[in-house]
Amino acid sequence: MTDLILTLSGISKSFPGVRALHNVSLELYPGQVTALIGENGAGKSTLVKTLTGIYQPDEGEIRVKGEVVTLPTAISASDAGITAIHQETVLFDELSVAENIYLGHAPRNRLGMIDWKTMRNEAQKTLDAMAAGIDAGIPLKELGIAKKHLVAVARALSVDAQVVIMDEPTAALSQKEIEELYVLVELLKQDGKAILFISHKFDEIFRICDRFTVFRDGEMVGKGFIKDTPENEIVKLMVGRSVDHIFPQREAVIGGTVLEVKGLSHPTEFEDISFEVRKGEILGFYGLVGAGRSEVMQAVFGMTQIASGAIVLDGKAIAPKSPADAVEAGIVYVPEERGKQGVITGEPIYRNVSLPSLDKTSRGGFLRMAEEFALARTYTERLDLRASSLSQNVSTLSGGNQQKVVIAKWLATLPKVIILDEPTKGIDIGSKAAVHEFMGELVSQGLSVIMVSSELPEILGMSDRVVVMREGHIIETLENKNLQPETLVRLAAGIAKEKAA
Amino acid sequence: MTDTTATGRHLPDRLDNPVKSAVLSWESLLVLVALAIFIANSFASPYFLNEWSLSDMTFNFTEKALIALAMALVIITGEIDLSVASIIALASTMMGLALQVGADTPMLVAVGIGVGILCGAFNGFLITGLKLPSIVVTIGTMSLFRGVAYIVLGDQSFKGYPASFSWFGQGYVFWVISFELVLFLVCALIFYVVLHHTNFGRRVFAIGNNATAARFSGVRVDRIKFVLFCLTGLMSGLAAVLLTARLGSTRPSIAEGFELEAVTMVVLGGVSILGGSGTIIGVVLAALIMGLVTFGLGLLNVPGIVMSIFIGSLLIVVIALPILFRMWRQRKA
Numbered sequence: 001m002t003d004l005i006l007t008l009s010g011i012s013k014s015f016p017g018v019r020a021l022h023n024v025s026l027e028l029y030p031g032q033v034t035a036l037i038g039e040n041g042a043g044k045s046t047l048v049k050t051l052t053g054i055y056q057p058d059e060g061e062i063r064v065k066g067e068v069v070t071l072p073t074a075i076s077a078s079d080a081g082i083t084a085i086h087q088e089t090v091l092f093d094e095l096s097v098a099e100n101i102y103l104g105h106a107p108r109n110r111l112g113m114i115d116w117k118t119m120r121n122e123a124q125k126t127l128d129a130m131a132a133g134i135d136a137g138i139p140l141k142e143l144g145i146a147k148k149h150l151v152a153v154a155r156a157l158s159v160d161a162q163v164v165i166m167d168e169p170t171a172a173l174s175q176k177e178i179e180e181l182y183v184l185v186e187l188l189k190q191d192g193k194a195i196l197f198i199s200h201k202f203d204e205i206f207r208i209c210d211r212f213t214v215f216r217d218g219e220m221v222g223k224g225f226i227k228d229t230p231e232n233e234i235v236k237l238m239v240g241r242s243v244d245h246i247f248p249q250r251e252a253v254i255g256g257t258v259l260e261v262k263g264l265s266h267p268t269e270f271e272d273i274s275f276e277v278r279k280g281e282i283l284g285f286y287g288l289v290g291a292g293r294s295e296v297m298q299a300v301f302g303m304t305q306i307a308s309g310a311i312v313l314d315g316k317a318i319a320p321k322s323p324a325d326a327v328e329a330g331i332v333y334v335p336e337e338r339g340k341q342g343v344i345t346g347e348p349i350y351r352n353v354s355l356p357s358l359d360k361t362s363r364g365g366f367l368r369m370a371e372e373f374a375l376a377r378t379y380t381e382r383l384d385l386r387a388s389s390l391s392q393n394v395s396t397l398s399g400g401n402q403q404k405v406v407i408a409k410w411l412a413t414l415p416k417v418i419i420l421d422e423p424t425k426g427i428d429i430g431s432k433a434a435v436h437e438f439m440g441e442l443v444s445q446g447l448s449v450i451m452v453s454s455e456l457p458e459i460l461g462m463s464d465r466v467v468v469m470r471e472g473h474i475i476e477t478l479e480n481k482n483l484q485p486e487t488l489v490r491l492a493a494g495i496a497k498e499k500a501a
Numbered sequence: 502m503t504d505t506t507a508t509g510r511h512l513p514d515r516l517d518n519p520v521k522s523a524v525l526s527w528e529s530l531l532v533l534v535a536l537a538i539f540i541a542n543s544f545a546s547p548y549f550l551n552e553w554s555l556s557d558m559t560f561n562f563t564e565k566a567l568i569a570l571a572m573a574l575v576i577i578t579g580e581i582d583l584s585v586a587s588i589i590a591l592a593s594t595m596m597g598l599a600l601q602v603g604a605d606t607p608m609l610v611a612v613g614i615g616v617g618i619l620c621g622a623f624n625g626f627l628i629t630g631l632k633l634p635s636i637v638v639t640i641g642t643m644s645l646f647r648g649v650a651y652i653v654l655g656d657q658s659f660k661g662y663p664a665s666f667s668w669f670g671q672g673y674v675f676w677v678i679s680f681e682l683v684l685f686l687v688c689a690l691i692f693y694v695v696l697h698h699t700n701f702g703r704r705v706f707a708i709g710n711n712a713t714a715a716r717f718s719g720v721r722v723d724r725i726k727f728v729l730f731c732l733t734g735l736m737s738g739l740a741a742v743l744l745t746a747r748l749g750s751t752r753p754s755i756a757e758g759f760e761l762e763a764v765t766m767v768v769l770g771g772v773s774i775l776g777g778s779g780t781i782i783g784v785v786l787a788a789l790i791m792g793l794v795t796f797g798l799g800l801l802n803v804p805g806i807v808m809s810i811f812i813g814s815l816l817i818v819v820i821a822l823p824i825l826f827r828m829w830r831q832r833k834a
Contacts, residue, residue: 303717327719341717346710346777355707356719358700365699373514380512391515409718
């Protein structure tokens with residue numbers, strides 16, 4: 001046990017309404033790569049933020065080389081020898097490579113000024129040792145994302161970090177760049193660093209990791225050696241159904257096709273997307289973050305323009321050029337980014353709800369406040385909105401209640417198809433259940449629902465059929481009957497079926 | 502309405518008392534300030550309290566205030582139009598050219614307003630069509646429009662506008678009530694109704710509070726912004742008609758600095774420079790205050806340069822006040 005570099009034990013962290021981490025533990029060993037595996041929302045990011053001094057745990061202790069440490073700030077985490085390389089590297093474009101490597105711990109001369117020459121030379125030495133092929137003197141912005149990762153690694157080496165956290169480092173890289181990154185990971189291993197590697201991609205986890213730790217719903221559910229553990233075992237640990245949330249039982253009465261999407265393509269985000277939604281159906285869209293699901297939905301909603309393809313609603317071809325067109329046609333979209341795209345913060349509840357329905361509540365373009373309040377009241381009360389009055393500013397509502405305002409806004413337009421993008425992301429359990437129950441009600445009234453979700457229980461608990469997307473393509477469309485979570489994870493992550501292992 | 506209370510939770514329309522919030526509003530503060538300046542003026546100068554002096558006072562702000570009405574809507578959406586004074590210069594120059602080729606009064610008015618709308622549409626196209634930031638576009642067109650006026654006129658001026666045309670800037674509808682003042686009050690009423698009582702106004706506020714979410718809510722953001730820039734163009738064209746008629750001549754330097762005074766009126770009127778909030782009543786009161794102050798200073802023979810120092814300081818203070826107030830409230834909380 002003495003050779004453990006980092007030990008976490010009994011770490012808990014809660015946010016209002018959400019338990020992000022509950023009594024989790026983690027061990028990191030020198031010269032070894034430990035994979036941190038879990039679904040979106042399992043608590044991986046919270047753990048990284050706890051380790052880098054951004055969040056303070058409510059309970060538990062962090063030990064570095066056996067000594068208990070507290071990490072109240074990002075600097076103290078760095079002093080404790082913990083450094084992180086993020087998916088989108090957090091470096092400074094306008095500074096030189098050497099400055100980026102030595103920011104905050106630059107060598108100084110006798111006068112206490114930065115010793116530029118030494119800094120530049122040391123930076124170059126570190127880069128050369130990595131065979132990075134980067135000139136330490138050039139500004140960082142001249143480098144591509146992969147080279148920026150190299151600079152981040154050089155920074156990790158130069159601060160003499162004991163623990164290197166790599167948070168989805170390959171997400172933005174090409175295959176060749178990924179190979180180069182693997183070499184670096186080897187280099188860090190030889191250097192005796194303890195590496196925490198966070199990734200959704202099983203192929204790279206099996207390629208470079210030595211150990212694994214699995215998180216689910218904020219708890220540590222399993223750990224072990226990669227080479228002793230078959231892939232499907234890890235997948236099972238990852239998805240094991242959580243029992244504290246029961247999805248509404250409903251009898252699906254499914255009618256004819258309402259919305260048909262044919263061969264939708266976008267220059268960069270997705271290609272040849274075809275699916276259909278029927279009356280009274282919930283169609284789930286599952287995939288990893290970045291699979292292109294939101295982009296497809298925003299194209300159907302008229303937010304982004306498509307290169308080719310057709311959208312047919314109720315037998316009529318439509319080509320929405322803006323959300324206004326889509327709303328008029330009867331397609332509405334509840335965006336994932338509630339604060340930025342969903343609610344208009346700074347405006348009261350009733351104005352948020354009535355905004356797309358103003359033509360209905362007004363007469364000849366003139367507002368009629370009584371009608372407006374009545375409309376807002378009808379739909380917010382149906383959703384059991386918790387607020388003190390309809391004039392309350394939406395920015396003072398909790399995430400779950402803001403989501404209810406967004407949904408109320410769209411229901412008031414009497415849509416045919418409602419698209420929900422990660423409808424319960426970041427909202428408390430109570431509101432989650434309310435949203436799920438309401439989705440059941442909507443389809444029973446003959447609406448068609450498309451639900452984009454990265455949460456397996458939600459996908460399996462709510463959908464009638466599930467579309468799985470990966471890297472901008474539809475991989476498969478499945479009936480949700482005896483559907484195994486493992487199947488979805490395999491399809492989404494691109495893992496070959498049941499290997500002999 | 503009957504089955505909606507089934508959930509047992511009833512949401513009232515509002516909890517705050519509308520009378521109380523009206524008393525504590527920025528607008529009521531502006532009323533007090535206007536009264537104070539009015540009283541101060543009447544003590545400062547024996548010539549102030551006279552119906553003709555007060556009538557003259559209104560000419561100090563009507564043209565700028567007409568622009569401020571439209572500018573208020575633009576600023577509420579989070580944009581700005583700094584080219585308004587140059588639109589006046591160009592519109593006035595074009596009216597002068599039209600006069601040279603024998604245009605009559607209705608034609609002159611049409612040219613002034615038409616050029617204004619075209620200039621506004623040009624701004625609107627650059628901002629919504631090409632997605633350029635409005636502050637950059639309108640600083641550019643500020644130079645461009647006035648530059649054209651200078652090319653046409655050089656150091657010359659157009660004179661000889663017909664008397665029927667001069668009436669727009671010099672005529673009185675009734676007693677000491679000028680045509681300019683009546684036109685401004687009518688426009689203010691129209692803008693008040695449009696901003697506070699129509700779907701269009703509601704969407705303007707939504708855009709200012711969160712343009713992305715407004716677009717996601719089915720608001721045609723670009724179309725509305727385009728219309729608003731055309732509207733400031735139109736109001737600038739109208740101001741060009743009034744100002745040209747009042748001065749009786751067109752020089753390329755006409756209306757210089759109007760844009761800052763219009764913006765100051767809007768911001769002093771309580772419109773957030775960041776967009777999303779404001780009232781027409783506030784803008785009208787701010788216009789009145791600006792008119793009272795500059796007229797009072799004029800009666801005291803304060804030179805023009807001091808007035809421009811005053812307006813510049815006022816602009817900074819009224820922008821800083823709400824920010825300081827918020828900081829103070831946060832520290833208290």
